Amino acid sequence: MNSNTKIYIAGHRGMVGSAIWRALEAKGYSNLIGKTSAELDLRSQEAVADFFFTEKPDVVIDAAARVGGILANNNYPYQFLMENMQIQNNLIDYSLKADVQKFIFLGSSCIYPKMAPQPLKEEYLLTGPLETTNEWYAIAKITGVKACEAIRKQFGKDYISLMPTNLYGPHDNFDLTSSHVLPAMIRKFHEAKQLPVVSDQLSVVGDKKNDFSEDLPVTLWGSGTPMREFLFVEDLADAVVFALENKFQDNLYNVGTGIDLTIKELAELIQKTVGHTGEIVWDSSKPDGTPRKLMDVSKMEQAGWKAKVGLVEGIQRTYQWFLENQESFKEVKI
Ligand SMILES: NC(=O)c1ccc[n+]([C@@H]2O[C@H](COP(=O)([O-])OP(=O)(O)OC[C@H]3O[C@@H](n4cnc5c(N)ncnc54)[C@H](OP(=O)(O)O)[C@@H]3O)[C@@H](O)[C@H]2O)c1
Numbered sequence: 001m002n003s004n005t006k007i008y009i010a011g012h013r014g015m016v017g018s019a020i021w022r023a024l025e026a027k028g029y030s031n032l033i034g035k036t037s038a039e040l041d042l043r044s045q046e047a048v049a050d051f052f053f054t055e056k057p058d059v060v061i062d063a064a065a066r067v068g069g070i071l072a073n074n075n076y077p078y079q080f081l082m083e084n085m086q087i088q089n090n091l092i093d094y095s096l097k098a099d100v101q102k103f104i105f106l107g108s109s110c111i112y113p114k115m116a117p118q119p120l121k122e123e124y125l126l127t128g129p130l131e132t133t134n135e136w137y138a139i140a141k142i143t144g145v146k147a148c149e150a151i152r153k154q155f156g157k158d159y160i161s162l163m164p165t166n167l168y169g170p171h172d173n174f175d176l177t178s179s180h181v182l183p184a185m186i187r188k189f190h191e192a193k194q195l196p197v198v199s200d201q202l203s204v205v206g207d208k209k210n211d212f213s214e215d216l217p218v219t220l221w222g223s224g225t226p227m228r229e230f231l232f233v234e235d236l237a238d239a240v241v242f243a244l245e246n247k248f249q250d251n252l253y254n255v256g257t258g259i260d261l262t263i264k265e266l267a268e269l270i271q272k273t274v275g276h277t278g279e280i281v282w283d284s285s286k287p288d289g290t291p292r293k294l295m296d297v298s299k300m301e302q303a304g305w306k307a308k309v310g311l312v313e314g315i316q317r318t319y320q321w322f323l324e325n326q327e328s329f330k331e332v333k334i
Pocket residue numbers: 010011012013014015016017035036037038040041042043062063064065066067087106107108109164165166167168171172173180332
């Protein structure tokens with residue numbers, strides 16, 4: 001691996017792909033390739049074949065997928081199963097056919113059984129039934145993990161799978177129906193804060209209205225009792241670069257912080273960061289999903305990598321990014 005290694009980052013404009021691109025550039029890699037979905041639809045086997053035989057990358061990092069939160073996964077099972085299998089299978093198969101030396105596949109912690117012991121170890125894969133709200137996406141990701149494992153076994157190629165926990169950070173998806181919980185909470189609490197009110201009835205003292213009313217209530221999904229682990233996306237990008245520059249002994253590695261909290265605790269942390277003062281309403285008609293999916297991150301730690309950015313700092317940096325990009329933040333419509 002050197003600065004001229006030709007690295008194709010599939011999904012290079014996404015939250016994860018763009019973070020990986022920034023991390024690689026910062027480390028001096030100058031031969032990076034990216035294609036938007038309009039330029040190269042990875043669901044098309046013919047287009048992917050043509051791309052690989054033309055570009056012949058040395059390394060492929062797969063950060064392209066149809067991605068969404070619990071509601072999107074639950075409402076669009078076919079797309080989350082089929083499109084993700086098409087994308088990853090084309091990338092993996094044509095990487096093999098074009099003799100790509102290293103392939104890094106990104107899965108998700110939802111590949112593990114719903115009621116597996118916590119924290120989740122890599123060997124728990126396929127030992128029990130999946131969470132129903134995202135089993136479609138999980139089955140697609142599991143086939144990607146197994147395809148890379150088969151290539152390691154049969155062809156001896158350095159194809160590995162990283163299983164990140166829930167990710168968040170700059171360039172996240174802030175669409176309130178398709179996003180994950182953390183960006184959704186940032187936007188909901190921010191938009192519920194009452195703007196300074198200037199009218200003949202009210203005078204504005206500083207930047208706060210002085211009618212002493214609270215901010216608007218915020219409605220969140222489920223019960224607030226499930227637990228989730230959150231990894232700042234720049235930490236994940238750092239883990240991907242680490243995996244690129246090191247030869248791992250195995251095919252599957254969890255990537256996370258090893259720390260989780262309840263959705264209610266997350267809401268209170270984000271409410272405080274955003275400065276919202278008002279009621280939180282829990283909409284029990286929305287699904288809770290997996291009760292917990294804390295990852296055992298000891299395998300990556302033994303390989304030499306550990307997360308650095310804590311949740312409080314990560315949320316502050318994400319909110320700052322949201323404030324600076326309110327005009328252009330991404331809303332991925334499913
Ligand atoms: N976000 C999380 O919490 C999380 C957690 C664990 C794992 N992951 C994994 O991390 C990876 C990236 O996730 P993300 O959060 O960065 O998602 P994202 O922001 O939605 O980015 C997804 C990327 O995939 C590309 N893409 C989607 N369909 C495509 C198609 N048919 N052809 C070509 N490109 C296509 C998009 O390209 P365009 O922008 O050009 O349309 C986009 O850049 C995925 O593999 C996901 O499973 C994410």
